[in-house]
Amino acid sequence: MSIESSSCSWQEGLYDGEVYVSGEQPEIMGLIKLNSNENPFPPAPEVLQAIVEFDARALRFYPKGDGSPLRKTLADIYGFNDSNIFIGNGSDDVLALAFKACFGKNKPILFPDISYSFYPIWAKFFGIDFETVPLDESFRIVPEDYAKENGGVVIANPNAPTSIGEGREFIEEILKNNEDSVVIIDEAYAAFGGFSAGELVHEYDNLLVVRSFSKSRSLAGLRLGYAIGSDLLIKTLISVKDSFNSYPVDSITIAAGMAAIESEDYFRMSIAKIREVREKTAEQLKGLGFKVLPSSTNFIFITHERVEAKVLFNYLRMKNILVRYFDKPRIDNYLRITIGTSDEMETLLEETANFFQS
């Protein structure tokens, strides 16, 4: 049973692809965890209520494979039919299935060189060719660069880890240049102030918009994401799901998701608070000499001319503050910092100021 045992031929066929590395989840008392873009606020009171009231005896039954009745709730609230909504086990699951459903039998798919690091991993997992397109000098996506032949396009908007969001005109330019491909817009962070392309699904049959309950709805612990798209795209996504795992979403998660969607006041309030703290934190960091990219998300992406990002990362970690450092070309002198509570961000700022004095 040890890995070191002599190699047998059954070992030769094992998968050896690259994997996604997520933010650490250490269990340290008093840790300020600003590394996974989790929401600093708990889920809405309505969600807590829905979980307590859920009839757990009914867990002996399988959930609805299509995520009903949440599917209808989402369709109603965003002005679509059920047939335009796909529900999955977090937006990672939805995106992975969408890669398989929609992307590039022969031509490479396109996505930015700096973006969600799961994109190249999914492409490799499913044997899909891809080509990364460089962001410009200021880490913006250049829409004209996506006006070439491809087997599909995936854009995170706002982009991560840059935090920069683009507007309707930008998305429409991508769409107009890609009538022969499926365009996936990954909106994991759109609720924090970005433009959402949901409404464009009415106009573009080849557009798939993917969203998550993890960040804006404080539900990372219940795996729930969804996609909005044309009947054909959603039908294809369902086929792919039914070729892999028919019931990916827990019944209790469907119930919690419905309550989350219906608790609109709490949602708006918590988003507004995070944006307020974000802007204040950004100003204060600028005061310490940091360059802070304009954020439309619940995190900021920062760099400092006179500071090595990795050194600051290690210093903060020693002070029990966990942020995210990516050891990757172009962004290896940046830190990604999730927006926590006011108090957490105050502590971050104090320790960062101390760092300069040390």
Add this chain to the structure above:
Amino acid sequence: MSIESSSCSWQEGLYDGEVYVSGEQPEIMGLIKLNSNENPFPPAPEVLQAIVEFDARALRFYPKGDGSPLRKTLADIYGFNDSNIFIGNGSDDVLALAFKACFGKNKPILFPDISYSFYPIWAKFFGIDFETVPLDESFRIVPEDYAKENGGVVIANPNAPTSIGEGREFIEEILKNNEDSVVIIDEAYAAFGGFSAGELVHEYDNLLVVRSFSKSRSLAGLRLGYAIGSDLLIKTLISVKDSFNSYPVDSITIAAGMAAIESEDYFRMSIAKIREVREKTAEQLKGLGFKVLPSSTNFIFITHERVEAKVLFNYLRMKNILVRYFDKPRIDNYLRITIGTSDEMETLLEETANFFQS
């Protein structure tokens, strides 16, 4: 947005594979649902308690990607290390990832012609060649038939929908004939009286045993399954998970799963009850002239010389009793009937008796 719109070239690259068709989940008042092998009893009281006591405020955090601390609970209870346990979003998720992790780069994998109908679909999904091996006349798996070159073997034990379980000698024969392949034993139903190959993982590094919480633990509504295997197999499975979806299991499901594992008395009691009702039902159906295959599961597989299975299926459905009919070669005159409560089975028997009188 309509499927009927004229074909654009983006539509040409869409996935068009075969899908798994699960049992219907109709919402009909008073329906006796014996078509999905769900447990007639609710989850253990300890599970209901764990859900009520779960601190839902913590749902703002991601779950542990490896399913901790349930991973350790399972390792402890079955006498393994954490590194021998993989946790997934139902055993379908575990099996799908295991196909990708372990199976056949060049040679076809083997499984019975009559078995879980997801196997060929996963193989096609991942582009894995396969060959089905016929069951014998009495629907038994013939172990010698798996003694040929292959890229992997997957056996459901007990098998579905036949309900027949095989013992240790059988499994060891398969393993001894397949030292160069990974052998997956799918034990979705083993808790209902079959032999479990878990202990053989200590002896065979190429054995992966996959189990589910859906049936025996009454938790189909929370998607939870696991695999037991050598360090290398589990490490590879984790790599595949981390190439697809890093956090597939909800935090609350991990908590519920731990409570389910710890409520051993309830588990034994409900299994014993289901087996008792199963044997009684089988005897009564034999009294009506049915052939009932020897079951080690929570369902029975029956046929009758003078009755068309499909006709009886439709009759029972009209009487609000839903069982499972497979329109497939060799088994198209059989019905698969889940063991429900005593009352439900009494009603089934009454209506079946009425069928003969009508």
